[in-house]
Amino acid sequence: MNEPIQEASSVNAELQSNQSDKIDKLAKALSVAQSQITGAKKNATNPFFKSGYADLHEVIECCREILSKCGLSVVQLPHEKVYIVGSTAFLSVGTMLMHESGQWIKSFTPIPVEKPVNAHKLGSAITYGRRYGLAAMIGIAQTDDDGNAATEKPRTMGGRPNTGNNVY
Numbered sequence: 001m002n003e004p005i006q007e008a009s010s011v012n013a014e015l016q017s018n019q020s021d022k023i024d025k026l027a028k029a030l031s032v033a034q035s036q037i038t039g040a041k042k043n044a045t046n047p048f049f050k051s052g053y054a055d056l057h058e059v060i061e062c063c064r065e066i067l068s069k070c071g072l073s074v075v076q077l078p079h080e081k082v083y084i085v086g087s088t089a090f091l092s093v094g095t096m097l098m099h100e101s102g103q104w105i106k107s108f109t110p111i112p113v114e115k116p117v118n119a120h121k122l123g124s125a126i127t128y129g130r131r132y133g134l135a136a137m138i139g140i141a142q143t144d145d146d147g148n149a150a151t152e153k154p155r156t157m158g159g160r161p162n163t164g165n166n167v168y
Helices: 008-015 024-036 056-061 064-069 119-138
Strands: 005-007 044-046 051-053 072-085 088-099 104-113
Touching (some): 024 064, 056 119, 064 072, 072 104, 072 119, 088 119
Antiparallel strands (some): 072 088, 088 104
């Protein structure tokens, strides 16, 4: 039985194949779908950062019907293993876009999970991975980004943005 936690260096071999041999029909269908998708509207608020964002349901609903009409479908699953990079645990969420011809493309979105890991944190990571993975795969613009935890607000110096070159 494989150990559920692996070092990141072993991930490459498992995740190398990211598309079927041909994707011409899928690419054409996705192009048609993207011309009709208007984007995901902000419908939720991140209470910690007080920012609006499009939740997973909104991202799915803004594209599901259009994808289906174009012969496209999406499957999203968490990877069966948690990977450790340094002291951070990462759960990868896979997004696979499939065409009715059998052609497909897939990607994995690694999401850091705070320790200690529990079911709620894993569920949140899966939801984030699905939302960002689907939006990236389909090209869905989200009108705002609640991923503020990944970036700090830019500090300013004398009203100018801190570009990292400021001397204090």
